[in-house]
Amino acid sequence: MKIIRFLSLISAASAFSSFTGSSLPRVPRSSSCLDMKYTVVLVRHGESTWNEENRFTGWYNCPLNDKGKGEALQGAQLLKEEGFKFDLAYTSTLQRAIKTLWIVLEEMGLMYIPIVNTWRLNERHYGALQGLNKQETVDKHGKDQVLVWRRSYDIPPPPLDESSEHYPGNDPTYADVPKADLPLTESLKLTEDRFMVAWENEIGPKIKEGKKVIIAAHGNTLRALVKHLDGISSDEITGLNIPTGVPLVYELDDDLKPIPHPDGIAPLTGRYLGDLEEVKQRIGAVASQTK
Numbered sequence: 001m002k003i004i005r006f007l008s009l010i011s012a013a014s015a016f017s018s019f020t021g022s023s024l025p026r027v028p029r030s031s032s033c034l035d036m037k038y039t040v041v042l043v044r045h046g047e048s049t050w051n052e053e054n055r056f057t058g059w060y061n062c063p064l065n066d067k068g069k070g071e072a073l074q075g076a077q078l079l080k081e082e083g084f085k086f087d088l089a090y091t092s093t094l095q096r097a098i099k100t101l102w103i104v105l106e107e108m109g110l111m112y113i114p115i116v117n118t119w120r121l122n123e124r125h126y127g128a129l130q131g132l133n134k135q136e137t138v139d140k141h142g143k144d145q146v147l148v149w150r151r152s153y154d155i156p157p158p159p160l161d162e163s164s165e166h167y168p169g170n171d172p173t174y175a176d177v178p179k180a181d182l183p184l185t186e187s188l189k190l191t192e193d194r195f196m197v198a199w200e201n202e203i204g205p206k207i208k209e210g211k212k213v214i215i216a217a218h219g220n221t222l223r224a225l226v227k228h229l230d231g232i233s234s235d236e237i238t239g240l241n242i243p244t245g246v247p248l249v250y251e252l253d254d255d256l257k258p259i260p261h262p263d264g265i266a267p268l269t270g271r272y273l274g275d276l277e278e279v280k281q282r283i284g285a286v287a288s289q290t291k
Contacts, residue, residue, distance in 0.1 A: 037259065038207050038252040041084065041214045042222050042270075045100040046071035046245045054134045056157075058126035059168055064099050071245025072100040076107035078273040079247050084212075088114050090203055091216040092121040093173050100245070101216035119168075119177055120198040123218035127185025128158040130166045152187065153234040159184035188238065192224035199225060204256055219286075222248075229258050232267050240267070243282035247273045 046068025050057040064072070086108075091101045098117065105111045129137060129149060138146045149157040160166055161184075168174045168182040183190065207213050215222075219242055227237045229250060242248070250270035251259040260269035263276060265283070272279045 038210075038256065039212060040203075040207055040250050040252065041079065041086070042225065042242075042248040042250070043072075043075055043100060043104065043214065043216045044219055044222055044242050044244050044246070045094075045097040045216060046103075048096040051244075056126040056129040056132050056134060056137070058123055058130040058166070059094065060130060060166065061094050061173075062096060064096050068096065068100070068244065069103060072103040073107060075100075075245045075247050075273075076104040079104065080108050082273065084108070084247075086110055086113055086214045087211045088116070088206055089214050089216065090116045090118065090121060090198075092123070092218065092221070093117050093119050094122055094218070097121070097216050097218060101214070104214070104216065116202070118198055118202075119174060120194050121215070121217045121221050124188060124191040124220035125168070125183040125186040126157050127183075128160045128164075130160065151238045153238050154187045154189040156185040156187040156190065188220055188223065189234075191220045192227065195221045195224045196228060199228070207252065207256065208254075226268055226270070229256075230267055230269055236267060241283050241286040243272075243279060243286055246279055246282065249273065 046064050048057060048062045048068055049065050050060060050062040051068070052065050086105075089101055089105065091097045101115065102111070105113065105115075126149075134146070148155055162169060164170075167184070168177070169179055174182060181194075183194075186194070203213060203215070215225075217225075222242050223237055223240055226232065226240070226242075226248075227234075229252075232240065248268070248270050249261075249272075251261065253259055258269040261271040263271045265272065265276070265280065
């Protein structure tokens, strides 16, 4: 009887709406998966002591300098001002990225969130160039050769020997990493291959679970990620520079494809926080370095 009465009420309501020309109240559409939008924030670590000394740093575990700590703090303040919150953080095993993340989370009152450290987010390994002064390397080998080592997509620098202090296999940090996975040198392509394993198998799925994620990493691992997100060509990515300490925000759709932001600086579709003219100047400063 209750069902019959309910149907009668619906019929009467339909007749009334037909008579008055009004429509029945609409049930608000729920925010289904079709409407989902995800956010991930990328931060390149602040300037390190070896950046300051103009050395090929790679996997060498040098600390931030005072300027780098200030850059990390400025980035944190920008995130805080815009009301960002995070559930989960990813960073490398290198202290300049870890410290950058710590500064950001402390300033934002988020030191309690889980942090995942993985060697797959480490900077590109510069092989036998690691530790060398960049300008001295240019003077010795010529600018064109150094540019090939630094900026080509798939040509790595000369490999180091396993007896080198810079070989990761001699560092207890990587004792649990299969020896076959430890690099003697890396191109950007090899760095991308290494990093994308973490993105596809760990970070991306966590974002799709609804986790708000921040990634504090390095110039080349972040270049590898934005190459993937924005579909940047192998030729174009070699000229892309990401400034230190400036948060880069991507909004992603259900397929983890970027939703372009009008303030994105091409070829990126994500947006940098802060004054865009200042950000462009900092990008130019990175581009003018001899490293």
